[in-house]
Amino acid sequence: MDPGTNVLDLSQLRRSCSSCALNELCLPAGICSDDLERLDTAVRDKRTLDRGSVLYRDGDPFEALYVVRSGSLKTFVQDDYGDVQILGFHLPGEILGFDALASNRHVSQAEALERSSICELPYAQLQQVTSEVPALHRQLMRVISREVIEEHRHLVMMGRQQAQEQLAIFLKSLADRYQRLQRDGTALTLSMSRYDIANYLGLVVETVSRLFSRMEEMGVLEVNRKSVRICRPDLLADLCRSNGVAAPKQRGAG
Amino acid sequence: MDPGTNVLDLSQLRRSCSSCALNELCLPAGICSDDLERLDTAVRDKRTLDRGSVLYRDGDPFEALYVVRSGSLKTFVQDDYGDVQILGFHLPGEILGFDALASNRHVSQAEALERSSICELPYAQLQQVTSEVPALHRQLMRVISREVIEEHRHLVMMGRQQAQEQLAIFLKSLADRYQRLQRDGTALTLSMSRYDIANYLGLVVETVSRLFSRMEEMGVLEVNRKSVRICRPDLLADLCRSNGVAAPKQRGAG
DNA sequence: CTTCCGGATTGACCAAGGTCAAGTTGGGCC
């Protein structure tokens, strides 16, 4: 439809947040349409990243926050000896770059796992708009808080004693996030490598590989390289809790 | 000095942030004195918590952020089966409660590890003040960002393959935080139990106990229940990197 | 088509650390 009307595309671009499918997941959530237009003035443009290209690296000056529009990225820290710890995998609607707020420098690296597009929110403009739109300020805080909670989830996963539980929780949470994007939560396409998954969970790649095989034998998954089908979501949920524990322990202190 | 002048104490109380020793570590950092007074209007009062008492628990409505003034707390999440994962230990100057910004409910629990005092920042008032004082807004964001980075550190620690590295990193980072409080960074008094440490690192208590003993044999530490003296900070630093690795790996991608 | 190569899988082996069980210690309380 509307072939050749590039001008229309541009105006569409400017009002991107209002028309974006990620509206409800992203920064604009809960912002009224008037304020949305102002937010749009702060969104620079969409950059496209090829697989493996770096959005920001450790030490880069803080310039902007970034929203994943399509594709996916990983963020990680790397110590002086080159040891890497992956901090997270980021799907559409998720915002990156908060690590740089503290010191005005990024202290982690963000890298595309596949061809991805990004919305850039230059911090200077964003600050301007948030000062004019208090609701946006609160929403921004909420989004950072989500980031904090997401890291809690990561910690809980890593703290598990059994590697199988860890992988089960990882897959389940990935499935949940897929579903929120209105995708099929039972047919995952993993954009990250086995090495990335292993590192993310604090395991080695062989263990992850074996666990995939074992879960396939158990009939929980169907695995074919990058594509994972969750045949038995119920069983997967069970695997998140050891080997199916007895009764829930009592909550609260004694 | 000034005995019996209770009135003076009260006025002192109201201007608490300006005179607080934690000034440079806490929210006020980098805020001019005029604005500081306005911040003080948002700080309710100081609560005292006994060991084991709960500041907020999972599900509590979000009412305030809290600053540790003295003592220490732990925060943790607890799943439906009672399994706990400790998220952090919080020393004076550190701010708690950000997890509730996302949903207006806390999704973790904060509990005093020893007799502690707390400054309460009711969020309604805080929002009022931050809207009037943009610098405070930015500072608040910086503080949350610090929280994010602190969790990165936790993840890196947990991701280590060797338990000894994990404990070494834990002790070193604790020592560093002690030092920032102008305390002696080589004489730690652990307010948390061995169980807490183990849980925090994703280990079991026996392993932690053995590692303390081993490090004592190595001459790195002197351990006596809660008190840990770091005899050889240099060796401790070595232990943070496996068993002293060869050359740093090359950074950056190939 | 074949070659090449990085990512993934599988197997054999082994040790770090988890589990279970038996002390030890020290602080609180009668």
Add this chain to the structure above:
DNA sequence: GGCCCAACTTGACCTTGGTCAATCCGGAAG
């Protein structure tokens, strides 16, 4: 003082998952 209990330590044992090595697989390049 002595008892008690929780926190901690230590030992013996064994499982899980890490290590090393061989192999497989599929996509990209020639």
